Amino acid sequence: MTHSDQTRPLQSRASGPLTGKVRVPGDKSISHRALILGALAVGETRISGLLEGEDVLNTAKSMQALGARVERTGDFAWKVNGVGVAGFAPPKAPLDFGNSGTGCRLVMGAVAGCPISAVFDGDASLRSRPMRRILDPLEKMGAKVISGGEGGRLPLTLQGARDPLPIVYTTPVASAQIKSAVLLAGLAAPGTTTVIETEASRDHTELMLKHFGADISSAQEGTHGRRITLKGQPELHGATVVVPADPSSAAFPVVAALIVEGSDVVLSDVMTNPLRTGLFTTLREMGASIEESEARGDAGEPMARLRVRASKLRGVEVPPERAPSMIDEYLVLAVAASFAEGTTIMRGLHELRVKESDRLEATAAMLRVNGVKVEVSGDDLIVEGRGHVPGGGTVATHMDHRIAMSALVMGCASDQPVSVDDTAFIATSFPDFIPMMRSLGAEFS
Numbered sequence: 001m002t003h004s005d006q007t008r009p010l011q012s013r014a015s016g017p018l019t020g021k022v023r024v025p026g027d028k029s030i031s032h033r034a035l036i037l038g039a040l041a042v043g044e045t046r047i048s049g050l051l052e053g054e055d056v057l058n059t060a061k062s063m064q065a066l067g068a069r070v071e072r073t074g075d076f077a078w079k080v081n082g083v084g085v086a087g088f089a090p091p092k093a094p095l096d097f098g099n100s101g102t103g104c105r106l107v108m109g110a111v112a113g114c115p116i117s118a119v120f121d122g123d124a125s126l127r128s129r130p131m132r133r134i135l136d137p138l139e140k141m142g143a144k145v146i147s148g149g150e151g152g153r154l155p156l157t158l159q160g161a162r163d164p165l166p167i168v169y170t171t172p173v174a175s176a177q178i179k180s181a182v183l184l185a186g187l188a189a190p191g192t193t194t195v196i197e198t199e200a201s202r203d204h205t206e207l208m209l210k211h212f213g214a215d216i217s218s219a220q221e222g223t224h225g226r227r228i229t230l231k232g233q234p235e236l237h238g239a240t241v242v243v244p245a246d247p248s249s250a251a252f253p254v255v256a257a258l259i260v261e262g263s264d265v266v267l268s269d270v271m272t273n274p275l276r277t278g279l280f281t282t283l284r285e286m287g288a289s290i291e292e293s294e295a296r297g298d299a300g301e302p303m304a305r306l307r308v309r310a311s312k313l314r315g316v317e318v319p320p321e322r323a324p325s326m327i328d329e330y331l332v333l334a335v336a337a338s339f340a341e342g343t344t345i346m347r348g349l350h351e352l353r354v355k356e357s358d359r360l361e362a363t364a365a366m367l368r369v370n371g372v373k374v375e376v377s378g379d380d381l382i383v384e385g386r387g388h389v390p391g392g393g394t395v396a397t398h399m400d401h402r403i404a405m406s407a408l409v410m411g412c413a414s415d416q417p418v419s420v421d422d423t424a425f426i427a428t429s430f431p432d433f434i435p436m437m438r439s440l441g442a443e444f445s
Protein backbone atom coordinates (compact mmCIF):
# COMPACT_ATOMS: atom_id res chain seq x y z
CA MET A 1 0.00 0.00 0.00
CA THR A 2 1.46 3.34 -0.97
CA HIS A 3 0.90 6.02 1.56
CA SER A 4 -1.37 8.93 0.69
CA ASP A 5 0.62 12.08 -0.09
CA GLN A 6 -1.83 14.33 1.67
CA THR A 7 -0.64 15.72 5.00
CA ARG A 8 -3.12 15.84 7.86
CA PRO A 9 -2.27 18.34 10.60
CA LEU A 10 -4.03 18.18 13.99
CA GLN A 11 -4.03 20.01 17.28
CA SER A 12 -4.38 18.53 20.77
CA ARG A 13 -5.49 20.61 23.77
CA ALA A 14 -5.99 19.95 27.47
CA SER A 15 -9.24 18.17 28.33
CA GLY A 16 -11.12 16.97 31.40
CA PRO A 17 -10.28 13.53 32.84
CA LEU A 18 -9.85 10.69 30.35
CA THR A 19 -12.11 7.77 31.22
CA GLY A 20 -13.37 4.56 29.65
CA LYS A 21 -12.37 1.10 28.55
CA VAL A 22 -10.66 0.40 25.23
CA ARG A 23 -8.83 -2.36 23.38
CA VAL A 24 -5.97 -0.99 21.32
CA PRO A 25 -5.30 -2.82 18.03
CA GLY A 26 -3.43 -6.08 17.66
CA ASP A 27 0.30 -6.24 18.22
CA LYS A 28 2.22 -5.16 15.13
CA SER A 29 5.20 -7.49 15.65
CA ILE A 30 2.96 -10.52 16.12
CA SER A 31 0.70 -9.56 13.20
CA HIS A 32 3.64 -9.44 10.74
CA ARG A 33 4.93 -12.77 12.01
CA ALA A 34 1.54 -14.51 11.87
CA LEU A 35 1.20 -13.61 8.17
CA ILE A 36 4.77 -14.61 7.31
CA LEU A 37 4.72 -17.93 9.19
CA GLY A 38 1.24 -18.64 7.85
CA ALA A 39 2.66 -18.17 4.36
CA LEU A 40 5.60 -20.51 5.09
CA ALA A 41 3.41 -23.22 6.61
CA VAL A 42 1.56 -26.03 4.92
CA GLY A 43 -2.21 -25.80 5.40
CA GLU A 44 -4.44 -23.11 6.79
CA THR A 45 -3.62 -20.46 9.37
CA ARG A 46 -6.41 -18.53 11.05
CA ILE A 47 -5.52 -15.19 12.61
CA SER A 48 -7.83 -13.19 14.85
CA GLY A 49 -7.17 -9.68 16.13
CA LEU A 50 -4.72 -8.88 13.32
CA LEU A 51 -3.56 -5.26 13.24
CA GLU A 52 -5.11 -3.83 10.08
CA GLY A 53 -2.59 -1.00 9.87
CA GLU A 54 -0.69 -0.08 6.71
CA ASP A 55 2.57 -1.76 7.81
CA VAL A 56 0.88 -5.12 8.32
CA LEU A 57 -1.33 -4.82 5.22
CA ASN A 58 1.85 -4.37 3.18
CA THR A 59 3.21 -7.61 4.63
CA ALA A 60 -0.07 -9.34 3.75
CA LYS A 61 0.26 -8.11 0.16
CA SER A 62 3.86 -9.28 -0.05
CA MET A 63 2.86 -12.76 1.14
CA GLN A 64 0.24 -12.86 -1.59
CA ALA A 65 2.76 -11.68 -4.18
CA LEU A 66 5.08 -14.52 -3.07
CA GLY A 67 2.40 -17.13 -3.71
CA ALA A 68 0.47 -17.58 -0.44
CA ARG A 69 -3.32 -17.19 -0.35
CA VAL A 70 -4.23 -14.43 2.08
CA GLU A 71 -7.84 -13.55 2.73
CA ARG A 72 -9.69 -11.25 5.10
CA THR A 73 -12.59 -13.22 6.52
CA GLY A 74 -14.06 -10.64 8.93
CA ASP A 75 -13.08 -7.75 11.19
CA PHE A 76 -9.41 -8.33 12.08
CA ALA A 77 -9.87 -11.99 11.03
CA TRP A 78 -7.60 -13.38 8.32
CA LYS A 79 -6.92 -16.72 6.71
CA VAL A 80 -3.58 -17.70 5.14
CA ASN A 81 -2.91 -20.78 3.03
CA GLY A 82 0.82 -21.23 2.92
CA VAL A 83 3.29 -22.56 0.37
CA GLY A 84 5.63 -24.39 2.77
CA VAL A 85 9.20 -23.59 3.85
CA ALA A 86 11.31 -22.37 0.87
CA GLY A 87 8.20 -22.48 -1.32
CA PHE A 88 7.83 -18.82 -2.30
CA ALA A 89 7.22 -18.08 -5.98
CA PRO A 90 9.03 -15.20 -7.73
CA PRO A 91 6.94 -12.03 -7.35
CA LYS A 92 5.89 -10.31 -10.59
CA ALA A 93 6.38 -6.77 -9.23
CA PRO A 94 8.53 -5.06 -6.58
CA LEU A 95 7.42 -5.73 -2.98
CA ASP A 96 6.45 -2.39 -1.43
CA PHE A 97 6.77 -2.33 2.37
CA GLY A 98 5.77 1.31 2.74
CA ASN A 99 7.01 2.62 6.11
CA SER A 100 7.71 -0.77 7.70
CA GLY A 101 11.17 -1.91 8.75
CA THR A 102 9.83 -5.10 10.31
CA GLY A 103 7.85 -6.24 7.27
CA CYS A 104 10.73 -5.55 4.90
CA ARG A 105 13.49 -7.10 6.99
CA LEU A 106 11.61 -10.23 8.02
CA VAL A 107 10.48 -10.91 4.46
CA MET A 108 14.08 -10.45 3.27
CA GLY A 109 14.99 -13.29 5.62
CA ALA A 110 12.19 -15.51 4.35
CA VAL A 111 13.06 -14.78 0.69
CA ALA A 112 16.78 -15.41 1.34
CA GLY A 113 15.99 -19.09 1.90
CA CYS A 114 14.13 -19.50 -1.42
CA PRO A 115 15.61 -19.88 -4.93
CA ILE A 116 13.92 -16.72 -6.22
CA SER A 117 14.77 -13.06 -6.55
CA ALA A 118 12.62 -10.18 -5.38
CA VAL A 119 12.79 -6.39 -5.42
CA PHE A 120 12.29 -4.75 -2.01
CA ASP A 121 11.14 -1.15 -1.79
CA GLY A 122 9.46 1.28 0.57
CA ASP A 123 8.71 4.94 1.22
CA ALA A 124 11.30 7.70 1.71
CA SER A 125 11.64 6.85 5.42
CA LEU A 126 12.25 3.14 4.78
CA ARG A 127 14.60 3.92 1.88
CA SER A 128 16.81 5.82 4.32
CA ARG A 129 17.06 2.99 6.88
CA PRO A 130 20.07 0.62 7.11
CA MET A 131 19.62 -2.82 5.54
CA ARG A 132 23.27 -3.98 5.68
CA ARG A 133 22.59 -5.35 9.17
CA ILE A 134 20.16 -7.82 7.55
CA LEU A 135 22.03 -8.41 4.31
CA ASP A 136 25.34 -9.30 6.03
CA PRO A 137 24.07 -12.49 7.70
CA LEU A 138 21.81 -13.36 4.74
CA GLU A 139 24.79 -13.20 2.39
CA LYS A 140 26.67 -15.57 4.71
CA MET A 141 23.74 -17.94 4.26
CA GLY A 142 24.06 -17.76 0.45
CA ALA A 143 21.71 -14.95 -0.59
CA LYS A 144 23.02 -12.26 -2.96
CA VAL A 145 22.26 -8.59 -3.44
CA ILE A 146 21.91 -8.12 -7.19
CA SER A 147 21.41 -4.36 -7.04
CA GLY A 148 20.73 -1.84 -4.34
CA GLY A 149 21.40 1.62 -3.00
CA GLU A 150 24.43 2.81 -1.05
CA GLY A 151 24.96 0.81 2.16
CA GLY A 152 22.37 -1.76 1.00
CA ARG A 153 19.59 0.82 1.07
CA LEU A 154 16.26 0.23 -0.73
CA PRO A 155 15.26 -0.27 -3.44
CA LEU A 156 17.24 -3.48 -3.72
CA THR A 157 17.03 -6.81 -5.47
CA LEU A 158 17.75 -9.85 -3.37
CA GLN A 159 18.43 -13.24 -4.84
CA GLY A 160 17.67 -16.04 -2.41
CA ALA A 161 19.97 -19.02 -1.95
CA ARG A 162 19.41 -22.22 -3.90
CA ASP A 163 21.17 -24.17 -1.13
CA PRO A 164 21.01 -22.02 2.00
CA LEU A 165 23.68 -22.62 4.63
CA PRO A 166 22.98 -22.74 8.35
CA ILE A 167 25.13 -20.28 10.32
CA VAL A 168 26.01 -19.28 13.85
CA TYR A 169 25.45 -15.55 14.02
CA THR A 170 25.98 -13.03 16.79
CA THR A 171 23.84 -9.96 16.18
CA PRO A 172 25.88 -6.72 16.25
CA VAL A 173 23.04 -4.81 17.98
CA ALA A 174 20.03 -5.98 19.98
CA SER A 175 17.51 -6.31 17.16
CA ALA A 176 14.61 -8.70 16.84
CA GLN A 177 14.48 -7.85 13.14
CA ILE A 178 18.03 -9.10 12.53
CA LYS A 179 17.45 -12.20 14.68
CA SER A 180 14.16 -12.95 12.93
CA ALA A 181 15.58 -12.51 9.42
CA VAL A 182 18.33 -15.05 10.18
CA LEU A 183 15.87 -17.53 11.74
CA LEU A 184 13.43 -17.23 8.82
CA ALA A 185 16.26 -17.87 6.33
CA GLY A 186 17.49 -20.69 8.59
CA LEU A 187 14.16 -22.48 8.18
CA ALA A 188 15.24 -23.41 4.65
CA ALA A 189 18.79 -24.47 5.56
CA PRO A 190 19.74 -28.03 6.49
CA GLY A 191 21.18 -28.43 10.00
CA THR A 192 21.11 -25.95 12.85
CA THR A 193 21.00 -22.17 12.63
CA THR A 194 22.07 -20.37 15.81
CA VAL A 195 21.55 -16.72 16.69
CA ILE A 196 23.35 -15.26 19.69
CA GLU A 197 22.30 -11.93 21.12
CA THR A 198 24.16 -10.27 23.95
CA GLU A 199 20.98 -8.44 24.96
CA ALA A 200 17.69 -10.26 24.54
CA SER A 201 15.27 -8.69 22.06
CA ARG A 202 11.55 -9.49 21.68
CA ASP A 203 11.11 -13.25 21.21
CA HIS A 204 7.85 -13.36 19.22
CA THR A 205 9.49 -15.13 16.26
CA GLU A 206 10.82 -17.91 18.49
CA LEU A 207 7.49 -18.35 20.30
CA MET A 208 5.52 -18.39 17.08
CA LEU A 209 7.91 -20.74 15.27
CA LYS A 210 7.38 -23.19 18.11
CA HIS A 211 3.62 -22.72 17.81
CA PHE A 212 3.82 -23.58 14.08
CA GLY A 213 5.78 -26.78 14.83
CA ALA A 214 9.45 -25.81 14.46
CA ASP A 215 12.14 -27.34 16.67
CA ILE A 216 13.57 -24.21 18.30
CA SER A 217 15.05 -23.57 21.71
CA SER A 218 16.44 -20.63 23.57
CA ALA A 219 18.96 -20.52 26.41
CA GLN A 220 20.38 -17.75 28.56
CA GLU A 221 23.67 -16.29 27.19
CA GLY A 222 25.68 -14.13 29.58
CA THR A 223 23.80 -11.76 31.88
CA HIS A 224 21.24 -10.28 29.49
CA GLY A 225 21.55 -12.35 26.32
CA ARG A 226 20.10 -15.40 24.60
CA ARG A 227 21.30 -18.20 22.33
CA ILE A 228 18.57 -19.38 19.97
CA THR A 229 18.90 -22.67 18.13
CA LEU A 230 16.67 -23.64 15.21
CA LYS A 231 16.63 -27.00 13.44
CA GLY A 232 16.29 -26.37 9.71
CA GLN A 233 13.82 -27.70 7.17
CA PRO A 234 10.89 -28.36 9.48
CA GLU A 235 7.42 -28.88 8.12
CA LEU A 236 5.55 -25.91 9.54
CA HIS A 237 1.83 -26.59 9.90
CA GLY A 238 -0.90 -23.97 9.74
CA ALA A 239 -1.98 -22.73 13.16
CA THR A 240 -4.48 -20.54 14.98
CA VAL A 241 -3.06 -17.22 16.14
CA VAL A 242 -4.83 -14.88 18.54
CA VAL A 243 -3.09 -11.50 18.40
CA PRO A 244 -3.06 -9.68 21.77
CA ALA A 245 -3.35 -5.88 21.98
CA ASP A 246 -0.13 -4.03 21.21
CA PRO A 247 1.71 -2.70 24.29
CA SER A 248 3.52 -0.19 22.05
CA SER A 249 0.13 1.25 21.03
CA ALA A 250 -1.27 0.96 24.57
CA ALA A 251 1.65 3.18 25.63
CA PHE A 252 -0.15 6.28 24.24
CA PRO A 253 -3.45 6.06 26.16
CA VAL A 254 -1.48 4.84 29.21
CA VAL A 255 0.71 7.96 29.31
CA ALA A 256 -2.24 10.22 28.44
CA ALA A 257 -4.21 8.78 31.40
CA LEU A 258 -1.24 9.30 33.73
CA ILE A 259 -0.76 13.00 32.86
CA VAL A 260 -4.39 14.18 32.60
CA GLU A 261 -5.62 14.88 36.11
CA GLY A 262 -8.47 12.68 37.38
CA SER A 263 -8.15 10.11 34.54
CA ASP A 264 -9.06 6.45 34.99
CA VAL A 265 -8.66 4.28 31.87
CA VAL A 266 -8.86 0.50 31.37
CA LEU A 267 -7.08 -1.28 28.51
CA SER A 268 -7.96 -4.90 27.77
CA ASP A 269 -5.83 -7.81 26.49
CA VAL A 270 -2.53 -5.89 26.51
CA MET A 271 0.39 -8.17 25.72
CA THR A 272 2.70 -8.42 28.75
CA ASN A 273 5.63 -10.38 27.30
CA PRO A 274 8.49 -9.22 29.60
CA LEU A 275 10.62 -8.42 26.54
CA ARG A 276 8.07 -5.68 25.68
CA THR A 277 7.12 -4.16 29.02
CA GLY A 278 10.09 -1.93 29.87
CA LEU A 279 7.88 1.17 29.58
CA PHE A 280 5.40 -0.07 32.20
CA THR A 281 8.30 -0.98 34.54
CA THR A 282 9.76 2.51 34.10
CA LEU A 283 6.46 4.32 34.55
CA ARG A 284 5.83 2.39 37.77
CA GLU A 285 9.27 3.46 39.01
CA MET A 286 8.19 7.03 38.26
CA GLY A 287 5.15 6.57 40.52
CA ALA A 288 2.51 5.56 37.96
CA SER A 289 -0.60 3.70 39.04
CA ILE A 290 -0.89 0.84 36.52
CA GLU A 291 -2.76 -2.17 37.88
CA GLU A 292 -2.67 -5.49 36.10
CA SER A 293 -5.46 -8.08 36.31
CA GLU A 294 -7.03 -10.93 34.32
CA ALA A 295 -3.60 -12.27 33.34
CA ARG A 296 -3.77 -15.05 30.76
CA GLY A 297 -1.86 -16.29 27.75
CA ASP A 298 -2.15 -17.67 24.25
CA ALA A 299 0.57 -19.52 22.29
CA GLY A 300 3.21 -18.42 24.78
CA GLU A 301 2.28 -14.72 24.68
CA PRO A 302 0.94 -13.38 28.01
CA MET A 303 -1.65 -10.62 28.20
CA ALA A 304 -3.55 -8.73 30.90
CA ARG A 305 -6.03 -5.95 31.59
CA LEU A 306 -4.42 -2.68 32.66
CA ARG A 307 -6.13 -0.02 34.78
CA VAL A 308 -4.30 3.30 34.65
CA ARG A 309 -5.03 6.22 36.93
CA ALA A 310 -3.61 9.73 36.77
CA SER A 311 -0.47 9.91 38.91
CA LYS A 312 2.15 12.36 40.12
CA LEU A 313 5.33 11.26 38.34
CA ARG A 314 8.96 11.78 39.34
CA GLY A 315 12.12 11.65 37.20
CA VAL A 316 14.13 8.41 37.09
CA GLU A 317 17.21 6.98 35.42
CA VAL A 318 16.46 4.31 32.79
CA PRO A 319 19.35 1.83 32.40
CA PRO A 320 20.66 1.03 28.89
CA GLU A 321 19.98 -2.70 29.24
CA ARG A 322 16.26 -1.95 29.42
CA ALA A 323 16.28 -0.40 25.94
CA PRO A 324 15.36 -3.52 23.89
CA SER A 325 12.22 -4.06 25.98
CA MET A 326 10.92 -0.54 25.31
CA ILE A 327 12.75 0.55 22.18
CA ASP A 328 9.64 2.03 20.51
CA GLU A 329 8.37 3.66 23.71
CA TYR A 330 11.06 6.25 24.49
CA LEU A 331 9.20 8.99 22.62
CA VAL A 332 6.12 8.73 24.77
CA LEU A 333 8.23 8.11 27.89
CA ALA A 334 9.92 11.45 27.15
CA VAL A 335 6.42 13.01 27.20
CA ALA A 336 5.70 11.42 30.61
CA ALA A 337 9.14 12.62 31.81
CA SER A 338 8.27 16.19 30.76
CA PHE A 339 5.24 16.15 33.10
CA ALA A 340 7.22 14.54 35.96
CA GLU A 341 9.01 16.41 38.73
CA GLY A 342 12.77 16.09 38.32
CA THR A 343 15.23 14.83 35.74
CA THR A 344 14.77 11.64 33.71
CA ILE A 345 17.88 10.19 32.11
CA MET A 346 17.37 7.57 29.39
CA ARG A 347 20.61 5.83 28.52
CA GLY A 348 21.89 3.84 25.55
CA LEU A 349 19.46 4.99 22.85
CA HIS A 350 21.70 4.69 19.74
CA GLU A 351 19.16 2.45 17.97
CA LEU A 352 16.59 5.26 18.07
CA ARG A 353 18.61 7.00 15.38
CA VAL A 354 17.74 4.39 12.73
CA LYS A 355 13.97 4.04 13.14
CA GLU A 356 11.29 5.67 10.95
CA SER A 357 13.14 8.93 11.76
CA ASP A 358 16.12 9.84 13.94
CA ARG A 359 13.94 9.49 17.02
CA LEU A 360 16.59 10.77 19.41
CA GLU A 361 16.77 14.16 17.68
CA ALA A 362 13.06 14.22 16.77
CA THR A 363 12.02 13.55 20.38
CA ALA A 364 14.31 16.29 21.67
CA ALA A 365 12.89 18.69 19.06
CA MET A 366 9.29 17.75 20.01
CA LEU A 367 9.98 18.61 23.64
CA ARG A 368 12.02 21.73 22.94
CA VAL A 369 9.42 23.33 20.67
CA ASN A 370 6.93 22.88 23.52
CA GLY A 371 9.07 24.57 26.15
CA VAL A 372 10.61 21.51 27.83
CA LYS A 373 14.31 21.54 28.71
CA VAL A 374 15.97 18.55 27.06
CA GLU A 375 19.44 17.48 26.08
CA VAL A 376 20.88 14.78 23.82
CA SER A 377 24.23 13.71 25.21
CA GLY A 378 25.85 11.00 23.06
CA ASP A 379 23.27 8.20 23.10
CA ASP A 380 21.44 9.52 26.15
CA LEU A 381 18.32 11.65 26.39
CA ILE A 382 17.98 13.89 29.44
CA VAL A 383 14.62 15.51 30.17
CA GLU A 384 14.10 18.13 32.89
CA GLY A 385 10.59 17.58 34.20
CA ARG A 386 8.90 20.56 35.81
CA GLY A 387 5.50 19.04 36.59
CA HIS A 388 3.85 20.84 33.67
CA VAL A 389 4.54 21.48 29.97
CA PRO A 390 4.08 24.93 28.39
CA GLY A 391 3.11 23.52 24.95
CA GLY A 392 2.21 25.89 22.12
CA GLY A 393 4.59 24.32 19.59
CA THR A 394 4.16 22.60 16.24
CA VAL A 395 5.84 19.23 16.08
CA ALA A 396 7.48 17.90 12.88
CA THR A 397 6.56 14.23 12.54
CA HIS A 398 9.19 13.21 9.90
CA MET A 399 6.99 10.38 8.49
CA ASP A 400 7.03 8.82 11.97
CA HIS A 401 3.76 7.57 13.50
CA ARG A 402 5.13 7.46 17.04
CA ILE A 403 6.22 11.10 16.99
CA ALA A 404 2.73 12.13 15.85
CA MET A 405 0.99 10.12 18.60
CA SER A 406 3.45 11.20 21.32
CA ALA A 407 2.96 14.88 20.45
CA LEU A 408 -0.83 14.52 20.53
CA VAL A 409 -0.57 12.84 23.96
CA MET A 410 1.59 15.74 25.16
CA GLY A 411 -1.12 18.19 24.13
CA CYS A 412 -3.68 16.33 26.26
CA ALA A 413 -2.26 18.02 29.37
CA SER A 414 -0.02 20.91 28.25
CA ASP A 415 -0.74 24.55 29.21
CA GLN A 416 -1.16 25.53 25.54
CA PRO A 417 -2.28 23.22 22.67
CA VAL A 418 0.29 21.14 20.80
CA SER A 419 0.07 20.92 16.99
CA VAL A 420 1.46 18.22 14.74
CA ASP A 421 2.24 18.84 11.09
CA ASP A 422 1.01 15.44 9.84
CA THR A 423 -0.99 12.62 11.43
CA ALA A 424 -1.20 10.52 8.24
CA PHE A 425 1.48 8.03 9.31
CA ILE A 426 -0.47 7.05 12.43
CA ALA A 427 -2.33 4.70 10.06
CA THR A 428 0.78 2.51 9.82
CA SER A 429 0.37 1.14 13.35
CA PHE A 430 -2.76 2.50 15.07
CA PRO A 431 -5.43 3.45 12.50
CA ASP A 432 -8.07 4.20 15.18
CA PHE A 433 -5.83 6.24 17.44
CA ILE A 434 -7.63 9.56 16.94
CA PRO A 435 -11.23 8.30 17.41
CA MET A 436 -10.17 6.02 20.29
CA MET A 437 -8.46 8.87 22.14
CA ARG A 438 -11.50 11.09 21.51
CA SER A 439 -13.75 8.35 22.93
CA LEU A 440 -11.73 8.61 26.17
CA GLY A 441 -12.26 12.38 26.22
CA ALA A 442 -9.17 13.73 24.43
CA GLU A 443 -9.67 17.02 22.59
CA PHE A 444 -8.15 16.79 19.13
CA SER A 445 -9.24 19.29 16.49
Ligand SMILES: O=C(O)C1=C[C@@H](OP(=O)(O)O)[C@@H](O)[C@H](O)C1
Pocket: 028, 029, 030, 102, 174, 175, 176, 177, 178, 180, 202, 327, 328, 351
Ligand atom coordinates in the same frame (compact mmCIF):
# COMPACT_ATOMS: atom_id res chain seq x y z
O1 LIG B 1 10.89 -7.34 15.36
C1 LIG B 1 10.03 -6.47 15.50
O2 LIG B 1 8.82 -6.70 15.33
C2 LIG B 1 10.47 -5.11 15.87
C3 LIG B 1 11.73 -4.91 16.36
C4 LIG B 1 12.27 -3.60 16.76
O3 LIG B 1 13.19 -3.18 15.79
P1 LIG B 1 14.76 -3.63 15.79
O4 LIG B 1 14.83 -5.08 15.50
O5 LIG B 1 15.39 -2.82 14.71
O6 LIG B 1 15.25 -3.28 17.16
C5 LIG B 1 11.18 -2.55 16.89
O7 LIG B 1 11.73 -1.27 16.94
C6 LIG B 1 10.16 -2.64 15.77
O8 LIG B 1 9.14 -1.71 15.95
C7 LIG B 1 9.52 -4.00 15.72
Ligand SMILES: C=C(OP(=O)(O)O)C(=O)O
Pocket: 028, 099, 100, 101, 102, 103, 328, 355, 356, 402, 429
Ligand atom coordinates in the same frame (compact mmCIF):
# COMPACT_ATOMS: atom_id res chain seq x y z
C1 LIG C 1 10.34 0.96 14.61
C2 LIG C 1 9.08 0.65 14.32
O1 LIG C 1 8.66 -0.15 13.28
P1 LIG C 1 9.45 -0.71 12.02
O2 LIG C 1 10.91 -0.91 12.38
O3 LIG C 1 8.75 -1.97 11.70
O4 LIG C 1 9.28 0.30 10.92
C3 LIG C 1 7.95 1.16 15.15
O5 LIG C 1 6.81 0.73 14.91
O6 LIG C 1 8.16 2.00 16.07
